[in-house]
Amino acid sequence: MxxxxxxxxxxxxxxxxxxxxxxxxxxxxxxxxxxxxxxxxxxxxxxxxxxxxxxxxxxxxxxxxxxxxxxxxxxxxxxxxxxxxxxxxxxxxxxxxxxxxxxxxxxxxxxxxxxxxxxxxxxxxxxxxxxxxxxxxxxxxxxxxxxxxxxxxxxxxxxxxxxxxxxxxxxxxxxxxxxxxxxxxxxxxxxxxxxxxxxxxxxxxxxxxxxxxTIKTQKRNLKKSLHLAICIKDSKIALIKSTQKLYFGLYNFPEISHSMTHQQIGILKHAYTKYTLKVHCYITQQSAIANSKAEFFHTDSLDSIPLSSLALKVIKLLQVKNILKSPL
Missing domain, CATH: 1.10.340.30 (Hypothetical protein; domain 2)
Known part of the structure; x- marks a missing residue:
């Protein structure tokens, strides 16, 4: 050449x-x-x-x-x-x-x-x-x-x-x-x-x-289910600050064990790294997250804290369902 x-x-x-x-x-x-x-x-x-x-x-x-x-x-x-x-x-x-x-x-x-x-x-x-x-x-x-x-x-x-x-x-x-x-x-x-x-x-x-x-790379696609608690009290919503490496410092919704006693409002699909997630979202009472380190944030202040991409999806679902109005 x-x-x-x-x-x-x-x-x-x-x-x-x-x-x-x-x-x-x-x-x-x-x-x-x-x-x-x-x-x-x-x-x-x-x-x-x-x-x-x-x-x-x-x-x-x-x-x-x-x-x-x-x-x-x-x-x-x-x-x-x-x-x-x-x-x-x-x-x-x-x-x-x-x-x-x-x-x-x-x-x-x-x-x-x-x-x-x-x-x-x-x-x-x-x-x-x-x-x-x-x-x-x-x-x-x-x-x-x-x-x-x-x-x-x-x-x-x-x-x-x-x-x-x-x-x-x-x-x-x-x-x-x-x-x-x-x-x-x-x-x-x-x-x-x-x-x-x-x-x-x-x-x-x-x-x-x-x-x-063409070099083809195989992506690992591991399927996983998550169950998230949506706890709203006095116009405040419960979120938990992640300590895991991937989302460290970002706020997510608390995880809970699957239970038929909670009201499920929707199922979301979400993917990150090697995982494909099926995310079940539930409206819960505060007692369901009593053992977590959840903090309550006023819904009008959600645009001032760093949220994970999954948390943003859940908030959008809440807006579509007319459960939550927020500035996001």
Missing amino acids: QVKEFQNTLLSWYKVKGRHTLPWRNKTIPNRAYVVLISEIMLQQTQVKVVLERYFFPFLEKFPNLEALSQAKEEDILLSWQGLGYYTRPRNLQKLAKICAKTGLPREVESLIKLPGIGAYTAGAIACFGYDVSVSFVDSNIKRILIRLFALKNPSQKQLEQKAKAILNLQDSFNHNQALLDLGALICTAKSPKCTICPISKFCQGKDFWQTL
């Missing part, structure tokens, strides 16, 4: 078709490395549209820099993250902020990767997009492109990183890497790649048999 020709072709496509308006790609934005950090962490497991429309700007407005993030209450950070899921992300962000508040984010990949919640890809992205360091990296989109481009079967991470480095445009790494990300998101997609309009089709060794190069 003529690497220079490949690089020029990729950049020409990106100049016309790339997502240049994404705010974290603005090189003139103040505190650019921090902005890139927030965008990269938010975009893990989350679509660009969701991040842009609901989370990115409000989060930056509330926590405009590392120092503000380091000094914030964890509850406020979780509240700003509410609905994004994977709450270890904001907790790691604050840990990182406390480490780097005085010195700023490091420029070197080797230093970045030592920080909480920062993997190889994120470290490379911050160095390249935040500081214009000429470095290659591999995320799921770039991995898919490399596997097809070089017709690789079950490559190791090291092999992929070597290939990414081999095609890196050292003169314009910023746009080169952004172009690869956009190509993977818009053209070289997982299920239906648009090979006929792909700008690098002529260089692609695996375009005619891309299906055989």
Whole structure:
């Protein structure tokens, strides 16, 4: 493959078709490395549209820099993250902020990767997009492109990183890497790649048999039932602060044992990590949750505490049933 020709072709496509308006790609934005950090962490497991429309700007407005993030209450950070899921992300962000508040984010990949919640890809992205360091990296989109481009079967991470480095445009790494990300998101997609309009089709060794190069990952799907208590008293509702790792610091409805004596108002489906949940929701008396560490919150204040995504679903059910009116 003529690497220079490949690089020029990729950049020409990106100049016309790339997502240049994404705010974290603005090189003139103040505190650019921090902005890139927030965008990269938010975009893990989350679509660009969701991040842009609901989370990115409000989060930056509330926590405009590392120092503000380091000094914030964890509850406020979780509240700003509410609905994004994977709450270890904001907790790691604050840990990182406390480490780097005085010195700023490091420029070197080797230093970045030592920080909480920062993997190889994120470290490379911050160095390249935040500081214009000429470095290659591999995320799921770039991995898919490399596997097809070089017709690789079950490559190791090291092999992929070597290939990414081999095609890196050292003169314009910023746009080169952004172009690869956009190509993977818009053209070289997982299920239906648009090979006929792909700008690098002529260089692609695996375009005619891309299906055989797709790496399929098996997701564990464990089914589980939950029984949740909805206890409302004097316009206050019972919630319990989670101490479990996944939802640590977030409020959920108390769990109870299944009982025919409670009034069931609905069954919800919910999924997280490897579990598919069947969630039974019951109206209960306070005695049903007497042994729990539930706290009562006024229904008008529910928008001021960090709620799990499951709790938000239950509240929506309560609204549909006209059992609860809340500002959420």
